[in-house]
Amino acid sequence: MGKKNKKEKKGAGKEKTIQKTEKKANKRAKKELAEKGEDDIEKMIAEFQEKDRRKTQVIEEKCPPPSPRCSMSLTAHPDKEELIMFGGEYFTGNKMYLYNDLLVYNIKKNDWLKVTAPNAPPPRSAHQAVAVRQSGGQLWIFGGEFASPTQSQFYHYKDLWLFSLKEKKWEKVSAPGGPSARSGHRMVQCKKQLIVFGGFHDNLRDYKYFNDAYAFNLDTYTWVQLVVNGNAPSPRSACVLATVADQGKVLVYGGYSKERVKKDVDVGKIHADMFILTPEGKVKEGEQPGKWKWISVKQSGSRPSPRSGFSLAVVGGNKAVCFGGVFDEEEGDEQLNGKFYNELYFLELDTGRWFDARLRGKKTASEKKKRRRRKENETGNVEDGESGSESEEGENDMDMGEEEIRKLAIDKEGTEGDLGDSGDVENDKDVNNEAGMEVDGVTSENSGVGMKEGANSVSMETEQGVESVFKVTIGAQGGENSAMEGFDGATGSEDQAVNVFMPAPRMNALMAVKNGVLYLYGGIFEDGDKQYTLSDMYSLDTNKMEEWNTIIESNLKDLVWVESDSSSGEEMEEGAKGGDSDSDSDDDDDDDLDIDFSDAPERPINEAIKDYFARTKDYWVSKAKEYCDSEGMTLAEKKLEKLAKEMCQESFD
Structure with a gap:
């Protein structure tokens, strides 16, 4: 009985610690948002949507090439000589920008067109887009993420949008049973379905990677989670996904995921395996597969070295072309260098x-x-009077x-x-x-x-x-x-x-x-x-x-990066000046770290927090280590210094 009660008390104590940590994190987040003058992220998204709702007409206007951005979508028009770009993000080093503009590149004219239509999706990045020929051309968009300007807040979408390329009209498609909110997933068209696989969800406190698969029926506008037998790929995001033409199969290769090995220590994993998602059993013509299975693929040939951020595009004939990527050379939980x-x-x-x-x-x-001439001599097919100029024009070196x-x-x-x-x-x-x-x-x-x-x-x-x-x-x-x-x-x-x-x-x-x-x-x-x-x-x-x-x-000259190291010190200084903390004053004592700072070096009244911390850094780092030891935690050097800064700031709040 005694041992059982001891275990129960230990479990209750751990739960209380988690709740206390969560409460403290929420309090700190509210304070930081107030200091930065930043609204709640869902309020920001609602404001974007309201702004788009006021638009009543479609506007098409020529524009310069897109502003710098990444993690947008680039999709070939199913019929026209056009490429369609949507959304994306741009981080300058101290501020994040998100987009929801629709830009069309005309291949023959080599110019860009901006299409503004009512009821557009809110800004996002790391989403997926697929263009299909159905109903005169459709662009389907699913999921993605939205980040606040300071990157202190993230929001993941689970919405599905349809843009009619013919009518220039946005529509939010409400269909239950779809994938959970995520970004970094992949989506392809497989016959009359959109197949979604993988992705991740991160709220800055915890994260989760997915290896589930869903199918959206383009005829009935319904979602279904695929029932898949066999050994599935491990959860991951940013993999490459491609349809095997005319076979109703989907190939999955590579990707990236993180795994928490201990508190505040994550290890990145680059995946280099390959799988085929294929229907199981006979499928009647006009019907969708009821069951699927995963098949592991034995890769051969001149394989790429392990990497993430690998890009793929299908060129036809069951062939795809892949480009680029990065391999992060790591030691423990410290990232050392990226090989691009x-x-x-x-x-x-x-x-x-x-x-x-x-x-x-x-x-x-x-x-x-x-x-x-060498080929003609070898084959003996040289004809009198043949100039060969026309055939030279069309030669494409396919031997x-x-x-x-x-x-x-x-x-x-x-x-x-x-x-x-x-x-x-x-x-x-x-x-x-x-x-x-x-x-x-x-x-x-x-x-x-x-x-x-x-x-x-x-x-x-x-x-x-x-x-x-x-x-x-x-x-x-x-x-x-x-x-x-x-x-x-x-x-x-x-x-x-x-x-x-x-x-x-x-x-x-x-x-x-x-x-x-x-x-x-x-x-x-x-x-x-x-x-x-x-x-x-x-x-x-x-x-x-x-x-x-x-x-x-x-x-x-167009590449921009603004160092933001000083901002942390300024935020510390602003935080030390106090704020609207009356509503939480009753809980202050309960939220304080259980460490004695009475022996802290003296701080003159006119000395800024950031200057004080720089001067007394060794003391605060030692206190951070003391706290980690008491909690049984091990932190990397950078994270330990971050904790030391927080302790320094809180001791003067």
């Missing part, structure tokens, strides 16, 4: 096979003529058909990259994870996957901290991929080394494909603690794979 990439890969969606995508460089007329390519690949590997139920991952290359970050889906002891010699991983340093463009020499590579000569961008040993322009390394680039042309917009590059939002734009013909075309040039 600007490599291109092709992925066969139905086999899980990877290929290096290398640019040939644009050939001159004389080079094309020499190559054509082999796909069947020949596939045969060569099978002969070399003995397999096509089978889809099996095994969770093992086939590694055709050496694995090399240089850091201690956990990597999921890689079976090698070292974790990670190595790159071919000359792969474009770059660590860029300039006076401004980032470089906008650079030159890379990409030469002929033999071995496994030589069998893929003629496959979109996979070249053989015949090619000469060429100097080609490549977009700068980045993560979370926006990509869309229209008529075989890949369009790449923006992304993020980090330099230490600075995060730069890119707003450049490029195109690449994936049939020719010759060179990138610059649509919007990158300009280092």
Whole structure:
């Protein structure tokens, strides 16, 4: 009985501590919002919606290229030569901006159009958008997040929106049974359904990653959570999701998640595994699958090294192109450095096979003529009087058909990259994870996957901290991929080394494909603690794979980052001046830390809190350690210093 009562008391004490911590956090949050002059986040969103409700007409006007932003959506129009951009966010280092504008890029005219329509969704980022041909063209948007200007508040959406591309009209679709509020999820069209997978929810105090899957029926406007058998991918966000054309299947690759290993200590995990979500059993024509199953994919070919922020766009024929990404080299819970990439890969969606995508460089007329003459001499098909000029114009360097390519690949590997139920991952290359970050889906002891010699991983340093463009020499590579000569961008040993322009390394680039042309917009590059939002734009013909075309040039002068380190000291000073705390005065004693500060160094009346803390930092850090030891916590150095600052401030409140 005594032991039981002791356990109950211990449990009650822990619960009381949690409630006390929660109460204190709420009190501090209210005070901080009051000091910053910031409204409650739901009130902000309501104000945006009310403002949009007052709009009564559709306005279409030409506009300059989009202002800097990231985590928006970029979607190819299902019928027209247009790309549709919606929403996004822009963080300057001390302030967050959110958008809900709809911008249309006309590919042929190379200009932008801003479409303003009544009843638009509130501003958001990290949402998903899918365009379908139904009813003259529709843009579907689900989920996302909203952050306050100071990033002290976050709100996740679970709403579904429809924009009629024909009528220029927004509609909020009310359909019960859909996914919970989230961002960082992925959504694709699979026949007459929208499939949503993964994502995360974070309220600054706790977070949760998802691995559930939902389907929205485009005919009946109803949600259903998929019943899926088999071993599912672990919860994650920011994965790549693609439909396997005409097969009713969906491929999931990679992603990122965090795991709490102990109080206030999180470990990031980069996922490098691959799965297929496929209907289970026979599905009658015109009906939706009732059951699904997860199948683990054995990847093969020239696999990318582990990374997050990887971008994917389907180019057709069950092929996708992938670009960029970042690998955060971590030690324990301290992030040390981010390695950014600007490599291109092709992925066969139905086999899980990877290929290096290398640019040939644009050939001159004389080079094309020499190559054509060589081919004609080899085949003996030279005809008298043939100039060859017309055929040179239309040459796209496709030397082999796909069947020949596939045969060569099978002969070399003995397999096509089978889809099996095994969770093992086939590694055709050496694995090399240089850091201690956990990597999921890689079976090698070292974790990670190595790159071919000359792969474009770059660590860029300039006076401004980032470089906008650079030159890379990409030469002929033999071995496994030589069998893929003629496959979109996979070249053989015949090619000469060429100097080609490549977009700068980045993560979370926006990509869309229209008529075989890949369009790449923006992304993020980090330099230490600075995060730069890119707003450049490029195109690449994936049939020719010759060179990138610059649509919007990158300009280092446009990259903005405002240091916000001083703001913490100013906020501490403002907080020390007091505020409206009468309503909570009865609870002040209960909320104070249970540590004696009577031996604290003396503070002159005219000394600002931030100056006082800088002068007596060692004392407050020692008190923070004392508190952590009493609570059985272990904090990283930065978090410990943050706690020390809070203690210093509260001791003078």
